[in-house]
Amino acid sequence: MKLFGHPDSGHALKVKFFLDWLGIDYNYEFVDIFSKRETRSQEFLKASKFAEVPALIDEGHCYTQSNAILFYLADKFDVFTNAKQRQACLQWLVWEANKIGLCLPQIRAHKKLSPQYPDFTLSQGAYEWLWNRYQHDVGVLDNELNNKSFILGDQVSPADFALSAYLLYTDEIAIDVPENVSLWLGRMPALPGWQSPYDMLKGHIG
Numbered sequence: 001m002k003l004f005g006h007p008d009s010g011h012a013l014k015v016k017f018f019l020d021w022l023g024i025d026y027n028y029e030f031v032d033i034f035s036k037r038e039t040r041s042q043e044f045l046k047a048s049k050f051a052e053v054p055a056l057i058d059e060g061h062c063y064t065q066s067n068a069i070l071f072y073l074a075d076k077f078d079v080f081t082n083a084k085q086r087q088a089c090l091q092w093l094v095w096e097a098n099k100i101g102l103c104l105p106q107i108r109a110h111k112k113l114s115p116q117y118p119d120f121t122l123s124q125g126a127y128e129w130l131w132n133r134y135q136h137d138v139g140v141l142d143n144e145l146n147n148k149s150f151i152l153g154d155q156v157s158p159a160d161f162a163l164s165a166y167l168l169y170t171d172e173i174a175i176d177v178p179e180n181v182s183l184w185l186g187r188m189p190a191l192p193g194w195q196s197p198y199d200m201l202k203g204h205i206g
C-alpha cells in the first residue's frame with residue numbers, strides 16, 4: 001500500500017493519520033503540490049486522476065478523494081462494528097466534504113499560503129462568504145459534539161479523522177473554535193499514531 005501526500009494538505013492528513021492509527025505497514029511519498037502538475041512523478045499522475053493528494057495505491061488499484069479513501073480503508077480493515085455505525089460514519093464523511101471541507105481549506109490557504117502563493121488569495125467577498133459558512137458549520141459540529149467524546153459517541157471513527165483534519169491546523173492561522181470542538185480536537189493527539197501534521201506528512205520521497 002502506498003499513500004501520496006503533502007504537509008499542507010489536510011485532505012492527506014485525514015488519511016495518513018487514519019493509517020497510522022490503524023498501525024498498518026505502508027509506504028508514504030511526498031508530492032510537491034505547488035509544482036506544475038505535469039512535472040509530478042508518472043507513478044503519482046497514474047494513481048491520482050486529478051493529480052491531487054491524497055492518492056492511495058493498494059493491490060494495484062488507485063484510490064482518490066480523502067473521505068472515499070477513509071471509507072475504503074475502514075471497510076478493508078473491519079473498523080465498523082455494524083451497518084448502522086457504518087452508515088452514520090458515511091453521513092459525516094459526506095457532510096464534512098460539503099461543509100467544513102469546503103470552507104476551511106480555502107480560508108487556511110488564503111491566510112497561510114497566499115503570501116507565498118498569490119493564486120490562493122481570496123477576494124474580500126469570497127473570504128466573507130467562506131468565513132460565514134465556516135462559523136455556521138463549526139457551530140453545527142459543536143452542537144453535535146455536546147457530551148460526546150467523538151462524533152459517533154465514545155469511540156473514534158473515520159469521521160473524526162475527516163472532520164478534524166483542517167481544524168487541527170487552526171492554531172497557526174489564529175482561528176478560534178467553540179468549546180466542544182476544542183475539547184474533541186484535544187482528544188485527537190492522544191490517539192495512537194499521532195504526530196503534528198507537518199511531521200506526519202513531511203517530505204519523504206520513495
Ligand SMILES: N[C@@H](CCC(=O)N[C@@H](CS)C(=O)NCC(=O)O)C(=O)O
Nearest residue numbers: 009010011033052053054065066067
Ligand atoms: N476532494 C479532494 C481534495 C483534494 C485536494 O484538493 N488536494 C489538494 C491539496 S489539499 C491538491 O492536491 N492540490 C494540488 C493540485 O491541485 O495540483 C479530497 O478530498 O481528497
